[in-house]
Amino acid sequence: MTAILLDGIVQGLQLSLLAVGITLIYGLGGVLNLAHGQFAVVGGVAAAILVSAGVHPLAAAAGGIACAGLLGWLVDRTLLVPAYRYHGEDRLLLGLILTLGLSFVIDGALNYKFPEFSLTFRLPLAMVEVGGIPMRTASLAASAIAIAVFAGLFAFLRFTLLGKTIRSIIENEAGAELCGIDPGRTRTLIVILAAMMAGIAGVTQGLFSSLGTEMGPEFTTLGLLVAVVGGVRSVNGTLAAGVLLGIVNAFASHYVGAYVAYILLLSAAMATILVRPAGLLARFT
Amino acid sequence: MLVRVEGLHAGYGLAAVLHDVSIEAHAGEAIAVIGPNGAGKTTLLKTIMGMLSATRGSVQYDGRSLEGMRPYQVARLGLVYVPAERELFPTMTVLENLELGAFRDVRAAAERLQRVLALFPRLDERRRQLAGTLSGGEQQMLAIGRALMAGPKVLMLDEPSTGLAPKAVAELYRQLARLKSDGLTIVLTEQQVPLALALTDRAYVLEQGAIHLSGRSSDLMGDPSIKKAYLGVM
Numbered sequence: 426m427t428a429i430l431l432d433g434i435v436q437g438l439q440l441s442l443l444a445v446g447i448t449l450i451y452g453l454g455g456v457l458n459l460a461h462g463q464f465a466v467v468g469g470v471a472a473a474i475l476v477s478a479g480v481h482p483l484a485a486a487a488g489g490i491a492c493a494g495l496l497g498w499l500v501d502r503t504l505l506v507p508a509y510r511y512h513g514e515d516r517l518l519l520g521l522i523l524t525l526g527l528s529f530v531i532d533g534a535l536n537y538k539f540p541e542f543s544l545t546f547r548l549p550l551a552m553v554e555v556g557g558i559p560m561r562t563a564s565l566a567a568s569a570i571a572i573a574v575f576a577g578l579f580a581f582l583r584f585t586l587l588g589k590t591i592r593s594i595i596e597n598e599a600g601a602e603l604c605g606i607d608p609g610r611t612r613t614l615i616v617i618l619a620a621m622m623a624g625i626a627g628v629t630q631g632l633f634s635s636l637g638t639e640m641g642p643e644f645t646t647l648g649l650l651v652a653v654v655g656g657v658r659s660v661n662g663t664l665a666a667g668v669l670l671g672i673v674n675a676f677a678s679h680y681v682g683a684y685v686a687y688i689l690l691l692s693a694a695m696a697t698i699l700v701r702p703a704g705l706l707a708r709f710t
Numbered sequence: 711m712l713v714r715v716e717g718l719h720a721g722y723g724l725a726a727v728l729h730d731v732s733i734e735a736h737a738g739e740a741i742a743v744i745g746p747n748g749a750g751k752t753t754l755l756k757t758i759m760g761m762l763s764a765t766r767g768s769v770q771y772d773g774r775s776l777e778g779m780r781p782y783q784v785a786r787l788g789l790v791y792v793p794a795e796r797e798l799f800p801t802m803t804v805l806e807n808l809e810l811g812a813f814r815d816v817r818a819a820a821e822r823l824q825r826v827l828a829l830f831p832r833l834d835e836r837r838r839q840l841a842g843t844l845s846g847g848e849q850q851m852l853a854i855g856r857a858l859m860a861g862p863k864v865l866m867l868d869e870p871s872t873g874l875a876p877k878a879v880a881e882l883y884r885q886l887a888r889l890k891s892d893g894l895t896i897v898l899t900e901q902q903v904p905l906a907l908a909l910t911d912r913a914y915v916l917e918q919g920a921i922h923l924s925g926r927s928s929d930l931m932g933d934p935s936i937k938k939a940y941l942g943v944m
Binding site for chain 1: 791813
């Protein structure tokens with residue numbers, strides 16, 4: 426029981442890390458990024474290539490994350506520019522189509538260049554006991570990284586002026602602009618940051634499990650589910666939703682199998698949308 | 711001349727709202743644009759700010775054309791707008807809202823904050839409260855306070871009295887009078903004509919998208935057509 430719970434939390438934190446980028450890009454840019462899982466895969470693959478080139482795993486991980494960030498910057502400055510010219514629903518729809526297309530391109534390119542690829546960091550996988558349950562240190566490390574990233578993100582959004590400008594744009598873009606805040610520049614920054622967090626999720630996935638080039642669509646789907654359940658404008662909601670869905674997924678996979686687990690996840694998402702349309706922790710509905 | 715609008719035509723899509731509107735404000739002057747609902751007052755201010763684009767005519771501010779500028783660029787030049795909707799950040803605190811107003815000029819923020827809180831002591835009392843929980847009058851004060859945090863040369867207000875209780879309106883206009891006597895240039899639109907005319911030096915009457923009458927506010931106060939249409943006296 427407890428082992429499954431812990432496993433769910435570990436997975437859930439990864440999901441949160443993936444989904445928070447979707448939340449931020451949607452909240453700030455009005456674009457639902459359907460290539461977000463692919464950002465994670467690109468980050469992981471880049472890290473793996475660096476490792477196989479003999480780079481120290483830590484530096485390789487940093488390189489992979491930077492690579493995901495670079496991809497985010499490129500996508501924001503090129504592909505999404507036409508979408509940003511529109512507002513509201515038009516921007517959302519155009520963004521959906523553009524990022525969906527991008528996800529196909531990335532998936533195709535990765536599968537073509539690196540078929541049968543899987544990333545695992547071959548680190549000493551010692552077991553430790555947590556509350557009497559044996560756990561792999563890699564899982565703990567992945568979770569610690571996710572928690573640290575979230576703590577950093579919360580502190581950044583809450584206490585720094587730049588973080589406050591980001592919140593102000595999420596809350597009221599027109600008002601932010603009247604304060605002299607340039608929404609375009611802040612948006613680029615947040616896309617880079619979101620892509621880097623996806624990159625971290627991709628790399629840490631390789632830390633406690635394995636990462637394949639074909640996992641992009643699955644990551645995107647799970648990330649979207651978490652973002653929707655958490656409320657697509659709420660960062661702490663996303664964190665809570667990721668952990669919750671991770672636990673649901675772990676129990677469902679253990680007792681009824683992976684296929685039914687997906688159905689249960691979708692049902693959980695649907696139930697949340699029915700009961701709390703603005704997300705788990707929405708302050709204003 | 712600090713603000714000069716010349717021959718402005720503007721509107722929403724195919725619907726033209728403003729026809730050949732010209733207004734101007736000197737440094738240190740307070741001017742009002744008065745007129746009935748739907749006359750185009752908000753459209754005029756939004757076009758000045760670059761939130762709508764003019765189809766013809768020009769907006770000059772401090773000797774330069776504002777053509778093609780985005781609202782955040784206009785705001786950075788010191789022409790700061792307080793819309794009727796206030797556009798606050800409801801789930802952020804009063805202090806955070808004010809801080810964001812000065813985000814371009816962090817070094818001056820502390821000193822400006824002192825001045826804003828001295829002008830609006832009620833904001834000082836509620837500094838840790840979320841902006842969304844304030845009363846209408848307090849929200850208007852916060853919107854003006856946030857604009858002042860930018861250190862504006864011109865403060866542009868769209869119907870600041872809208873939706874406020876009479877007491878709150880009186881308090882707000884006392885505070886605006888203080889800002890004016892400190893030398894701030896003020897451009898405002900208003901439906902509460904007597905208040906606006908009492909505050910300002912000059913005023914324009916905007917009707918159906920065109921300036922029908924303009925002059926010194928004290929003269930307009932005595933104008934028979936104004937009295938009849940806006941002051942409710944025969």
